[in-house]
Amino acid sequence: MTRERFIEEVRRQQEPLRRFLLALCGGNDALADDIAQDALVRAYVASGSFLGLSKFSTWLFRIAYNCYIDHCRKARPEQVSVEEAVILPADDATDAGFRYQQLYQALDRLPEKEKAAIALFYFEDRSIKEISAILDMPQGTVKYQLSMGRNHLKQHIQL
Amino acid sequence: MKDLEAFLRENKPQVKEDPTFLLETQHRMEQVEGIKAEVDRQHRRGRVALVLALVVGLAIGVLATALAFLYPVDVESVGEGLWQSIRLFLQNYRQYLLLPVALLAILLGVVLSRKPVLQ
Numbered sequence: 001m002t003r004e005r006f007i008e009e010v011r012r013q014q015e016p017l018r019r020f021l022l023a024l025c026g027g028n029d030a031l032a033d034d035i036a037q038d039a040l041v042r043a044y045v046a047s048g049s050f051l052g053l054s055k056f057s058t059w060l061f062r063i064a065y066n067c068y069i070d071h072c073r074k075a076r077p078e079q080v081s082v083e084e085a086v087i088l089p090a091d092d093a094t095d096a097g098f099r100y101q102q103l104y105q106a107l108d109r110l111p112e113k114e115k116a117a118i119a120l121f122y123f124e125d126r127s128i129k130e131i132s133a134i135l136d137m138p139q140g141t142v143k144y145q146l147s148m149g150r151n152h153l154k155q156h157i158q159l
Numbered sequence: 160m161k162d163l164e165a166f167l168r169e170n171k172p173q174v175k176e177d178p179t180f181l182l183e184t185q186h187r188m189e190q191v192e193g194i195k196a197e198v199d200r201q202h203r204r205g206r207v208a209l210v211l212a213l214v215v216g217l218a219i220g221v222l223a224t225a226l227a228f229l230y231p232v233d234v235e236s237v238g239e240g241l242w243q244s245i246r247l248f249l250q251n252y253r254q255y256l257l258l259p260v261a262l263l264a265i266l267l268g269v270v271l272s273r274k275p276v277l278q
Binding site: 011036037123153 | 163164166167168170171172173174176177180181183184187188192246267
């Protein structure tokens with residue numbers, strides 16, 4: 001893959017990728033963008049090995065998810081709670097702001113795999129098959145993670 | 160459950176517009192290119208040093224063999240004890256003592272050229 005084509009693909013995928021990581025990082029956009037940059041560099045280094053067997057976006061999201069997991073392993077002792085991480089602007093302290101805060105806090109309480117499955121299915125509209133490829137788990141397990149994630153979210157989100 | 164699903168679909172996280180994001184990505188890619196180029200350069204240098212060492216080693220080996228055939232050792236006198244053998248060896252080959260030194264220097268050159276530059 002040439003550098004120009006890679007940049008073109010990144011231009012198309014950057015928003016969904018950052019949104020996915022933003023959901024995983026509990027609304028901490030600086031951290032999400034850092035992980036996204038790290039993932040893009042890793043993807044660029046490995047772009048020679050991309051054979052096109054899956055969609056570029058699936059491949060990229062898988063790298064990003066692995067980067068996020070690496071970050072979690074490194075950062076676990078000093079993990080920032082979502083209450084500290086989500087800093088909403090004053091003029092955003094409306095219903096929408098509250099809903100996002102509630103959403104991020106609820107997501108932050110989920111195990112990583114459930115959170116990733118929920119983010120990919122509901123925020124990125126990915127199919128079960130694609131989620132299975134991104135998270136490297138069987139499709140049945142993805143469905144189970146989604147079901148568990150929904151049950152856990154229901155306990156934390158007031159509708 | 161339908162309410163929850165609707166809530167999730169209606170409240171997708173909002174990504175802030177950041178025009179510097181792609182610029183930063185491109186900047187990092189340029190840095191990666193720089194590192195790749197440096198690694199390639201080091202590999203090329205290593206290969207050249209290896210080929211040179213092989214050629215020089217082969218030439219020295221051929222030379223040493225030719226000299227050994229041209230100036231054979233007095234085999235009968237070798238069986239007169241270790242010190243006598245060493246003395247005779249040095250006497251016969253004192254003019255070629257630089258060969259092992261040269262071989263060691265080549266070996267050192269090869270080892271140093273294989274040393275990783277980038278951690």
